Amino acid sequence: MSVISKSPKVLLLLAMLTGAASGSLAAQTQDPPAADSSVIVNGSRPTEGPEIKGIISARSGDKMQVTAADGTHTVIAINDDTRISGSKGLFGLNRNKLAADALLNGLPVTVKTLQSDGGLVASQISLQNKDLKTASMIRNGTDQRFAEQTEATKALRGRMGDLDQYNVKSTTNVNFDTGKAALSPQAKADLCAAATAAEGMNNALLLVVGYTDSTGSPEFNQKLSEKRAGSVVNYLQQACSWKPYRMLTPTGMSEADPLANNETVEGKAQNRRVAVNVLVSKGLDGM
Numbered sequence: 396m397s398v399i400s401k402s403p404k405v406l407l408l409l410a411m412l413t414g415a416a417s418g419s420l421a422a423q424t425q426d427p428p429a430a431d432s433s434v435i436v437n438g439s440r441p442t443e444g445p446e447i448k449g450i451i452s453a454r455s456g457d458k459m460q461v462t463a464a465d466g467t468h469t470v471i472a473i474n475d476d477t478r479i480s481g482s483k484g485l486f487g488l489n490r491n492k493l494a495a496d497a498l499l500n501g502l503p504v505t506v507k508t509l510q511s512d513g514g515l516v517a518s519q520i521s522l523q524n525k526d527l528k529t530a531s532m533i534r535n536g537t538d539q540r541f542a543e544q545t546e547a548t549k550a551l552r553g554r555m556g557d558l559d560q561y562n563v564k565s566t567t568n569v570n571f572d573t574g575k576a577a578l579s580p581q582a583k584a585d586l587c588a589a590a591t592a593a594e595g596m597n598n599a600l601l602l603v604v605g606y607t608d609s610t611g612s613p614e615f616n617q618k619l620s621e622k623r624a625g626s627v628v629n630y631l632q633q634a635c636s637w638k639p640y641r642m643l644t645p646t647g648m649s650e651a652d653p654l655a656n657n658e659t660v661e662g663k664a665q666n667r668r669v670a671v672n673v674l675v676s677k678g679l680d681g682m
Contacts, residue, residue, distance in 0.1 A: 444508035444515050447471065450629065451502045459498055459517075461506060464633060466576050466625035470514065471506055473498070477517045481524040501632070501639045502526055561674040564596060565589070568654075569627065571667045573610060576622040578630055586627060586671065590635040593673045601637065602672040603627050603645040606652065608663035613649060620647030627669045643674070 447469050453460035461469050479497060498504070503526050507519040567589040569582035578586070593599045605624030607616040624645040631637040655662035 441509035441511040441516060444510035447506040447508060447515075449504070450633065451498055451500050451504060454498065454500060461504060462625060462629055464626070464629050466622040466629065468625075471508060472514060472516045473520075474516060477520060479520045479522075481522050497522075503633065560677050561600075562677055564599065564673040564675055565592065566673070567671045568668045569671070570664060571623055571669075573608070573663075573667065574619065576619065576626045578626055583630060583634065586630055587635040589671050589673070590631055590637045593637075596673065596675060598675050600641050600643050600674050601631065602643040602674055603631070603669060604672070605645070605647040605669045606666060607650050608653075608666040609650050609657040610663065616649040617647055620649050621645075623647070623669050627671065631671070 447461050447463070449461040449463040449467075449469070451459050452462040452468065457473050458470055459473060461471060463469070479494065481497070498520065502522060505521045506517050507521075508515040509518050510516075567585055569578065569585055571577070571579075571582075590601075593601060603624050605620035605622070605627070607620050607623075610616075611619070624647050628642060628645050632639055632642070650657070650666065653662070653666045654668070655665040657663055657666060
């Protein structure tokens, strides 16, 4: 049986409770405030820029370079208004604020940007706390999973410049379309297979070298070969879980060292490649 009271005091109390409940629900469900585009940067009012996803590949002062999976490099400025947050837990809940010194090389990030006259400025940088922990351990040399290889890695990295002191254990070539640096599904599968095989070798490092065919100018081909090498390095680290400190500095060799004759269509197709070389120091091979 329901009872309806016509007492003014009761009706007023019900109205107050209903208003408080709806106000509380609205406070819980409202979206977080959007990035403030009304701020002034370098004397101008910025507009919303693109969202950039990739890994931090360089830091210099108040700027960082983010490299996307396709090898594209984007330089983004960081200022006092930039919000940096790391997420943890299910669905990225429980976010915490971070300082700019948490932006380490090799760290995957998602950056919301503002476009100003001076270029892109980061309004918000998001990252995963687990990725920050991994990057910090690699930088500080405290990752216990690789403790047994620490001394071997130091010895290998100290002799990077002299490739004659390395044994080439295997080479995997992945190919590209003319003028492109995008990885095909087959190339992606081959790269992870190569990384898995190298992971089973003691003291193995990867040397990534990009090449082109004879199409295009020397300047264009040099940049294209470097971009192809960058695409492969990013995929190996991001998708195949190859650790950055076990990677020698990648390089582009333009149209040098062709595998086949550049006078034929088939030959050019073979020369548009990136070679992933698995190296082990001669002094450590078999250890």
